[in-house]
Amino acid sequence: MEKQIEVIIKEEKGRVDKVLAERLPDHSRSQVQQWLKEDAVTLAGETVRANYKVKAGDHLVIQVPEPEVVDLEPENIPLTIVYQDADVAVINKPQGMVVHPSAGHPSGTLVNALLYHMEDLSTINDVVRPGIVHRIDKDTSGLLMIAKNDQAHESLAKQLKDKTSLRKYVALVHGNISHEKGTINAPIGRSKVNRKMQAVIENGKPAVTHFTVLERFDQFTLVELQLETGRTHQIRVHMQYIGFPLAGDPIYGPKRTLKGNGQFLHAKLLGFTHPTTGESMVFEAPLPELFEDTLKKLRKND
Template identity: 65%
Template structure:
């Protein structure tokens, strides 16, 4: 594969990551191995690309992802012939990917539900939307393509109800608020998302449920569904989610990742037109942490 540089000044590894599907770390590896040529010559990662440079690189061989039904514990809140609603535990990846071929929600779905939509292919059957590995809570699952298309359109039209509870650092000045800031890939770290002018519109509403001095319990409602949206927005306003290893401080509450739970989910049934709404309790570690904070406050 080859690309032609139209904007000069970036390091070779950054330019390659920005202009291709390669991550910066993978771009670095290929540069070190001599698989990246600039105008036919091997250059170091720190080389500043010039206008008109022609860069040739190798696309890595795709890693085959094996997925099999697994008899994993799965909390199915609701199920009919078209849709299912599941309560994903914290620590479970939603779908298989390189490095996560087993133990995912999809592996569990293939065992417990069988009939799943094919819209997202064989690796994400039935998956209409996702939540992070260390976020717990509710997800809608499509059992056929017609249901999938209807549910996905409702999400796109911002008609679905998605409410989260989060335990965040600090004491917010207002009981109610709206965070409206575009989110895209971070220019400093391509593994992270960030508020950036080049990002896509993102809007999160919040309400303070409890205050604990150094921490606050929030209810958040998504109007859009950008990657890591709640985590990025809360960090952006200076109140990162407790336990968040990526967007939060190192000194934080001990748990099993970020204290973020998809508590309430509502949508229109794709066949009957009935409005459905579901809500689930916080996971034990979240509840126990809140109880400790309440005792400390009192």
């Protein structure tokens, strides 16, 4: 279970990550920085950034996540490897597969499958995320880039940070979007109402999503989305925020929705510059069968 740590600042001064690391000797500064990155540190209910300078009397609350399982085992799980070489791989993740192990999902993850199918994976992330450069949600299908060594990982991560990689998604949303294109620029952070959810909040992290309408149905719209940033649940939160939540989304969508196995969201296109050759690489994955069948039914009903 999550545990809560409370720290009241007395006379300390300086950055919150440095001060918390000094006050909590059992936890490293890198661990504190990870908590800050995950929006687990709050002050008066507001998320605290890593560069925040503490003040006397500040009452900081840390929601410490459950410890993650670190006993990783290779598992012979079928994996669709779209591309791989000595440096990188591209995986088409099926809907329903968790990317990496955690307390709630100790096995059966993409990482367990990667350990079985690939000899080399980068080690930059913590022990439960070998090779993982970026993530998509359990019930989101589609393309992920995997780093097979640390040099490749650093290059791919930098491309994500510099917004030079290409990530396009296809989603089916509730409602009829009248305009052809749009951009959602709204900061995202942990919800103040439910800590397991993300939300658009005033002091959240910058988040930008571009969308283009592909097809309209009676009560739904098919859209293509391009990410400029990669916040947790970004597309799901942003589309709910503008009034067009994803069909099938069990957290951010309405209860009355299309039958499926979670949100109708697919990471369709992935592009990046190869870390070693400098070649521009672009990959595309077709929509899952359930997604395609749902679209066919909607077209027929219209």
